[in-house]
Amino acid sequence: MAKKKNEVWEWTKALIIAVLLAVVIRYFLFAPIVVDGLSMSPTLHDQDRMIVNKIGYTLGKPKRFDIIVFHAPEQKDYIKRIIGLPGDRVEYKDDVLYINGKPYEEPYLDAQKAKVQDGPLTDDFTLEDTPVGQKTVPEGQLFVMGDNRRFSKDSRHIGAVPMGKVLGKTKMVYWPVKDFRMVK
Template sequence: MVKRNPVMRRIRLEYFEWIWYTGIALLLALVVRTFLFQPVPLSGPSMLPTFHQGNWVVINKWIYALYQPKRGEIVIFYGPHQRIYIKRVIAVGGDIIEAHGGKIYINRKQVQERYLSHTYTTNFPPQKVPVGKLFVMGDNRLNSLDSRDFGPISIKQLVGRADLIIWPWAEMKWIGKVGDSR
């Protein structure tokens, strides 16, 4: 009859517990990243001065399952050629947007863009944003590929909303819900 070593049995049990808890943690991390929140690196100058090259932001992926996007929010979406873009919502479905004299107007009222230190927008004629679509623009208006180039985007193209800058540490801050920019 073989005697079982209680010490070895305990070591094996602890080993399997570690594997079990590590597997659960990895599964939870995968679920959170896939459906709830995801960190992403940013590149390009189109959102200066709000974001800088090399910033990392956390995307809130579930927010638009509960709420409609609002003017002023910063969204991440799939644009032309399935590239991922980050832009600010300027107008929502039903709005009439135009730019003249370097300023943006929504429904004939000038937009107060307090989130920008200075802004100048190239002129474009009035256009109505279709229901279910968003007119998005980069904060760096003179160096941004956005709805002025590829038209309003569908709400279905959204990946989520940028909620938090997490890198570099010195620039960490909540972006969150900016809301109506008028």
């Protein structure tokens, strides 16, 4: 009888530890997310499942062109690409990204730009033309855009994203299995 009680207690402890580890990993380290919509197409596809690294920006700083997940104004999580960092002057002119007056290449847009026949993929704008409303990205905030520039609700519409709203960065698509990949 004592042996059976001991075995039940050992299984109970193992189960409690497993649940605690799952909770810690899920809420503090990594979390799954489902891509909802086409705003990051062709880089990400609707219903792709990804892993969000929640500790990435606790240990390091955001980098230009990282793909991040953040809490958007309408109580939804968005997945977008970082374009402007705090203090950056962001501008689009003739379908070219300029940051602090310097042109930047965006190779992840090349295929889409080649397909577009009726104007630029990304319309001209400066930060002052967006809800950011000033010349530079404010301290503690990020300017983000979706890769599907014509069909993305991003910082051009919702303004800069406060760092406190960022859940983490994401690079890995794990589902569907045939599409398993690391994204850039």
